Amino acid sequence: MARGETMQRDVKPEKVVLAVAKAIEAKFDRGDWLTLGYETGYADRIREHPRLLRSLDWNDEDYSGHVLDMVEAILRPPGQYTGAGPYRISTKAIDEAHFAVAERMLGLPEWLTQHEPVLFSDIYGSQMADVGVDELQAAAKQLGLADVDEHAARIRRGIRDDPAQAIGSAKELLETVLKAVLGLHGNGPETKKDIPHLLKEANIALGLDPAGVRGSEPGAVQRRKTLGALANLVNSIAELRNAGFGTGHGLSQRPTLDVATARLAVSAAVTAATFYIEAHAAEQV
Structure with a gap:
């Protein structure tokens, strides 16, 4: 059928x-x-x-x-x-x-x-298994982040049939996770921050910045470089969405994005979200 x-x-x-x-x-x-x-x-x-x-x-x-x-x-x-x-x-x-x-x-x-x-x-189908959604959901469940399941379900449905939806959901997913790490809840003015600012504040909150408690441990320099490269990929999600490739701007003639590019952007968001959930969980032990 x-x-x-x-x-x-x-x-x-x-x-x-x-x-x-x-x-x-x-x-x-x-x-x-x-x-x-x-x-x-x-x-x-x-x-x-x-x-x-x-x-x-x-x-x-x-x-x-x-x-x-x-x-x-x-x-x-x-x-x-x-x-x-x-x-x-x-x-x-x-x-x-x-x-x-x-x-x-x-x-x-x-x-x-x-x-x-x-x-x-x-x-x-397990259309998103190769971009780590299962691992993301498992990590989020441990912290009680129920909203992650909703974003993950939309990403699963959209990655092939509606890449724009998948990208829009991936951006929302990352914002949800970063705000949870920072304890930002509700819709107040303090929550109105874009992904670059959220990433910077999350790194500081988790001691991942150069001056943080984890800033001098073995591999910290390489980790910061990796996170920086990943951040560039993640930030591109917001740019793609603002350019009309992602949902959320009410465009009637939205350009079509190929699945491979959508998968790259979504993979970056899922990887980043999983990392920050697990890093936050480690801080709670």
Whole structure:
């Protein structure tokens, strides 16, 4: 099956059904079910199911099975049903329009990233594994930086299908991490600083500058050179975004950026963010 966004072309339909069912079971209430029904034309089928909503209301053990039944029915393509029962699917395809509704309502990629990473990989692919997003998320989780997961999910989705989105999200990711390191929260005037200033202040806060507590330890000079080179790459993200290659400026005729350049910029941001999270964590020990 194919989809115009980030879903893999060779994904198995049963994986899609399972992913949607798991997310629905975790997130949906009665109103969500009916909204999904109205948007897909299955509202009557949902109401008439003998056990679905009842088992949800009563938190019955058989709810999971009924969710799978209904998800299979909703995601099967019209006109291709050949099963014997009213809630079975025997086709190799998925109704892409119905899936798009469920995906949007559930925030499926983000939910899978946090709760079912294997299914995320099965459906959307590990498109960002080589730029270190997994390591970044693991490090951020240790410090309780929940916002990093949201940025990482957007980067995963955008790196191939919307490089501008990936760059915009990478810039926001780095800003989020640096502000967390500096204890800058909220939207006050003290938080309105660009990446170069945030990098400089983070280096001072962590003792990585020449006058800092870590400024004379073995390898400190080489580390500063490496961080300086990395900072130049990271700063280019802001320049690319300001030039219209990244999201956030409302441009209607934005120039197209190639995936290789986007990956380079995003990789720099992810590497820098991971470093500063880990350096900050070391300071807390």
